[in-house]
Amino acid sequence: MTTLALHDVTVERRGARLLAGVSLALPATGAVAIVGPNGAGKSTLLRLLAGQAEPSSGMVRLGDTPLSALRPRERARSIGYVPQHFAPHWNLSVTDLVRLGAERGGGAVAGRSVADVIAAHNLVTLCARRWSALSGGERARVLLAMVLAVDPPILLADEPGASLDIRHRLALVETLAARGRDRLCVVVMHDLDLAFRHFDRIVLVDRGRIVADATADALFEDPRLDAAFGVRFVRLATEHGRLLQAAGAPPP
Numbered sequence: 001m002t003t004l005a006l007h008d009v010t011v012e013r014r015g016a017r018l019l020a021g022v023s024l025a026l027p028a029t030g031a032v033a034i035v036g037p038n039g040a041g042k043s044t045l046l047r048l049l050a051g052q053a054e055p056s057s058g059m060v061r062l063g064d065t066p067l068s069a070l071r072p073r074e075r076a077r078s079i080g081y082v083p084q085h086f087a088p089h090w091n092l093s094v095t096d097l098v099r100l101g102a103e104r105g106g107g108a109v110a111g112r113s114v115a116d117v118i119a120a121h122n123l124v125t126l127c128a129r130r131w132s133a134l135s136g137g138e139r140a141r142v143l144l145a146m147v148l149a150v151d152p153p154i155l156l157a158d159e160p161g162a163s164l165d166i167r168h169r170l171a172l173v174e175t176l177a178a179r180g181r182d183r184l185c186v187v188v189m190h191d192l193d194l195a196f197r198h199f200d201r202i203v204l205v206d207r208g209r210i211v212a213d214a215t216a217d218a219l220f221e222d223p224r225l226d227a228a229f230g231v232r233f234v235r236l237a238t239e240h241g242r243l244l245q246a247a248g249a250p251p252p
């Protein structure tokens, strides 16, 4: 059953068309990666799904309800959104930031305190530190803890692993993909190998349109991938999974 959906959505800003006639139906569970070249419209699409941006035309629905009809707190309880860029208004401590995240959704998950959330995300040693004193990777982990403090049934994350070292990025991607087993997890990703290895479904965005929406197995061999990224991919099957190696210009 579809939980979150875009119906023929177009987004125009200052005369530019960012998304053109995009439709997407997302079920209640699943790990979905959104991939595509820079400027394709991935973040715009995710912001629409999160209710952080309004379409110029078309509709965004959560179940049967237009997303725009939900109060911010109802939305925050249902949809966790990890933006690509985040800067808090005040230079708060990690504990206060996680508390803020929990309060935004009406309180931490039943039976869990803010301290429990901090422990679950391995942030105990950082809890007194202020935002300005955190590294990029630490900030990314705190941001995720803020959003997951209410354990929303839907998580939308925009390149959450971009500033993480490889060990933390792998752990994060595994956590997000595992979340898709009993919830919906939609992640914008630039790391195609991790996307194809860990996610069930891949949505390929190019120039404001969804140009492919398929299982990772099906899309791996699809030439639309090469066309969208403007490269020729060499497909490698290894004992550890599939790898895409970019090698020059795409075939004409």
Ligand SMILES: Nc1ncnc2c1ncn2[C@@H]1O[C@H](COP(=O)(O)OP(=O)(O)OP(=O)(O)O)[C@@H](O)[C@H]1O
Binding pocket: 013, 014, 016, 018, 036, 037, 038, 039, 040, 041, 042, 043, 044, 045
């Ligand atoms: N408010 C705005 N006004 C005009 N153009 C915008 C606005 N916001 C985004 N854009 C443009 O829309 C296009 C899509 O932006 P978006 O951030 O959705 O792309 P993206 O696929 O997430 O890119 P990246 O991989 O670089 O993060 C880009 O060309 C961007 O410059």
